[in-house]
Amino acid sequence: MKQDPRPLVAHVMYRFDTGGLENGIVNLINHMPAERYRHAVIALTEVTDFRQRIRRDDVQFISLRKAPGHGIWLFPRLYRLFRELRPAIVHSRNLAALEVQLPAWAAGVPVRIHGEHGRDVGDLDGSNRTYQRVRRFYRPFVSYYLALSRDLADYLTDIIRVPGNKVLQVYNGVDSQRFHPGEPDRVAADCPFARPQHWLVGTVGRMQTVKNQPALARAFIRALQIEPALAERARLVMVGDGPLRDECRQLLDAAGVGELAWLPGERSDVDAVMRGLDCFVLPSLAEGISNTILEAMASALPVVATDVGGNADLIAAGETGEIVPPSDDEAMAREIVRLASRPEQARHMGLAGRRRVEQNFSMQAMVERYQDTYDRLLHRPGASQAR
Structure with a gap:
């Protein structure tokens, strides 16, 4: 059987369910040219019906059903999974999924990216010392960081002490065809109110x-x-x-x-x-x-x-x-x-x-930024050399 030449990106998050982070993954997979990359979605806990929003039929979904707390006991399973999948890139999101970077490194994954998408209620201003220590512990295993705001990029470089050349601040994009201006007299189905009187x-x-x-x-x-x-x-x-x-x-x-x-x-x-x-x-x-x-x-x-x-x-x-x-x-x-x-x-x-x-904040600009980052870190043809 002929091997698929497209590099595999393994997107890892705590739970794949309704949310902004997860919606960003959906948009990225749906809009990135299919001939460039394959994708797998790995949830440390559960992949829900939210998966149906991904329109491609070549995406693999994996639920690991992790129990609450640090998942060190899950490391051997993650190691075996990464050795089996052989992803070119493991792309984890937020602190709850950062721990996968160590087994990804041990399994020889060439590029390991971690994305910071937002703060948790237990660390609203980034001052939580425990969270800082956890991020510094895993820092050597991460190849590159993507921060979704200037605030988060500054946090990584100033507080976690990640070298500046390993951090890229990249904005989300929005599907401006799906989300577009409405009519002044329309409301959503079942809405009990009426416009323009309301x-x-x-x-x-x-x-x-x-x-x-x-x-x-x-x-x-x-x-x-x-x-x-x-x-x-x-x-x-x-x-x-x-x-x-x-x-x-x-x-x-x-x-x-x-x-x-x-x-x-x-x-x-x-x-x-x-x-x-x-x-x-x-x-x-x-x-x-x-x-x-x-x-x-x-x-x-x-x-x-x-x-x-x-x-x-x-x-x-x-x-x-x-x-x-x-x-x-x-x-x-x-x-x-x-x-x-x-x-x-x-x-x-x-x-x-x-x-x-x-x-x-177009969808095209976001997808091009991510794809260029993937291409550049994998030294693929056509990648921009600019940071």
Whole structure:
């Protein structure tokens, strides 16, 4: 049987499920030319039905069902797996998957890349000494680092002491064909609100602590206190599932505005949800480069986001949206009031965000950056020599 000449990239993460990191892997595999690389997706825990978003039929999916905690007992299995697959590149993502770099090195994988995509709730500012020590321990086994924001690139070079020539800061890209501006009178299927009589502010994401959706629920309640007339037309949309969903619903019900909010849980039509909004808010406590911000901008929405991670890299404050301090419900509420009270200005900010995505955060630019990095580290023909 003829051996496939395409190099194999093994993408490793903790769990392959709904999320920005995982969505970035889906976009990369779907848009990278199939003749250049093969791909395998390895989850230390589980590969979920999220795999169905990958449109290629030559991708291998592997679940290792790792128990919580450090996975040193998994090293022999990973070693054997890498020896069997013989990947040209192992590309791990975030601290939870960093440990695979050692067995990849032991198995003789030629190129070992580690991506830093964002911070965990246990290390919002990068000051966790234990996490720093873990990253320094595995540093000798990593060939190259990809950081999704300037903040994370600086953390690697300044705190983890990775040589600058081993770190590349690369932005995510967004599918601007799937995510595009909507019609002013359209909402997502099943949405109980109507446009243009209602002005919809919303968010999309896993409802977990680091995403901090209760801050948006409180900000929406506060916005209605600041400007009571908004209760006639302002509506809140919170898409996603997780432990914070019930907390958000309870906050809104306790304030007597539960009927002004829609919390449908996880949705597969996020692009349609985005097109049915008038403003997008990201209240996170930590981020790398947020896919949902890029998706909102591609959908021509003004974006209000917290000043964490790479959010300020994406949003041109005052032009495409606004940046507010993290956990500042009052500042978030006042931005919601301002944009809801000036819908035409909000619309122009959204259109400016769409132009910014097309110029700086295209899917093609992201895929070319990753492919060029893979080519260069493997010394493949056509690779750029520029860093």
